[in-house]
Amino acid sequence: MTANATPPVINFRRGGTAAEEAEKEANPSYGRREAKFFGLKNDGDQTVVRLITDHDDWIYVLQHSFMPTKPAPQKKEEGDYWPPSMMAVCRKDEVFAGHYTDDYLCDNKIKNTFGKVGNPQVRLWALAIEREVVRGDGTDALGGPAHKDLIVGVRDKIDEIDELDSEGKSTGVKLRYPRVLVINMPMKGFFSNLKALYGLHKTVCDRDYEITRDGSGKDTNYRMVQIDPVADVAPGTPHWGQYQTAIAERGINLDAMVAERATDAYYAKWFDPTKEVDKDGNVVPAGTGSAVGAVSLINLDAQGTPAAATPAADISPDLRSRIANLGVPAAPPAS
Numbered sequence: 001m002t003a004n005a006t007p008p009v010i011n012f013r014r015g016g017t018a019a020e021e022a023e024k025e026a027n028p029s030y031g032r033r034e035a036k037f038f039g040l041k042n043d044g045d046q047t048v049v050r051l052i053t054d055h056d057d058w059i060y061v062l063q064h065s066f067m068p069t070k071p072a073p074q075k076k077e078e079g080d081y082w083p084p085s086m087m088a089v090c091r092k093d094e095v096f097a098g099h100y101t102d103d104y105l106c107d108n109k110i111k112n113t114f115g116k117v118g119n120p121q122v123r124l125w126a127l128a129i130e131r132e133v134v135r136g137d138g139t140d141a142l143g144g145p146a147h148k149d150l151i152v153g154v155r156d157k158i159d160e161i162d163e164l165d166s167e168g169k170s171t172g173v174k175l176r177y178p179r180v181l182v183i184n185m186p187m188k189g190f191f192s193n194l195k196a197l198y199g200l201h202k203t204v205c206d207r208d209y210e211i212t213r214d215g216s217g218k219d220t221n222y223r224m225v226q227i228d229p230v231a232d233v234a235p236g237t238p239h240w241g242q243y244q245t246a247i248a249e250r251g252i253n254l255d256a257m258v259a260e261r262a263t264d265a266y267y268a269k270w271f272d273p274t275k276e277v278d279k280d281g282n283v284v285p286a287g288t289g290s291a292v293g294a295v296s297l298i299n300l301d302a303q304g305t306p307a308a309a310t311p312a313a314d315i316s317p318d319l320r321s322r323i324a325n326l327g328v329p330a331a332p333p334a335s
């Protein structure tokens with residue numbers, strides 16, 4: 001034992017803001033691993049998903065869809081894209097319990113890009129993993145001639161993300177994660193179909209679903225075909241645990257994503273021409289900050305289909321309580 005048993009007096013660094021900066025410095029890829037929004041652009045397009053968020057945990061909020069954005073700021077950053085319209089979570093939604101006293105889009109009856117007042121409508125949110133079917137090609141490795149063209153498996157689609165060093169430069173190492181999708185869609189034509197499947201199996205997470213876009217515009221329906229379980233990736237399995245790990249390591253938090261789209265900063269950045277967001281993220285009167293360009297929020301797929309939703313009266317009201325803590329982005333998604 002050393003005689004010098006008394007620990008030295010340490011003057012620890014303190015402060016949440018400083019800690020956040022330190023974390024970003026220590027882990028510069030923080031925030032660059034956002035989930036992709038689910039979207040099928042054209043009639044007949046299809047994909048395969050494994051729902052991560054089950055029926056009882058689907059978040060639903062009032063949303064404004066296809067709301068025109070204000071003019072792009074002067075100081076756009078290289079490569080930024082300023083979308084002509086964006087969605088927004090309605091600040092009058094009862095889940096916010098009066099936290100917001102104004103709502104630029106509601107208060108001013110702003111019209112959507114279709115020329116109609118963009119009244120908020122119920123939209124749902126869920127996380128999924130994008131998958132793909134593997135069909136036999138006649139070789140023994142894929143089941144032999146008897147399985148030619150038949151589904152022999154389903155595998156995860158993979159996102160390769162550059163690992164970055166302390167200066168933000170690529171190390172050349174690719175980090176591989178399952179591709180996480182954020183699904184933000186209406187009940188009608190999408191989640192209602194999933195709900196019917198939930199009625200069959202009492203979960204939507206135990207098998208893969210092939211989703212096909214059927215139609216366009218407000219008549220769009222998304223056909224869901226269940227794929228027989230061909231690999232054991234159900235909740236509770238090690239593979240499912242990898243999904244949870246990927247979501248946590250990529251910093252994907254569905255509650256925070258929803259809450260973020262109702263904030264002062266979000267409305268100031270995209271919609272309210274009298275305000276802007278300065279480089280420190282503060283909302284300031286227009287012209288007094290140096291508005292920064294578009295950052296990581298852009299994904300036109302996120303806007304859903306316009307004017308097609310019906311109120312989700314068939315979801316139990318107690319689901320509301322699940323988003324009572326919106327705006328608390330610290331915790332990883334519930335497993």
Ligand SMILES: [Zn+2]
Nearest residue numbers: 090091103106
């Ligand atoms: Zn609103």
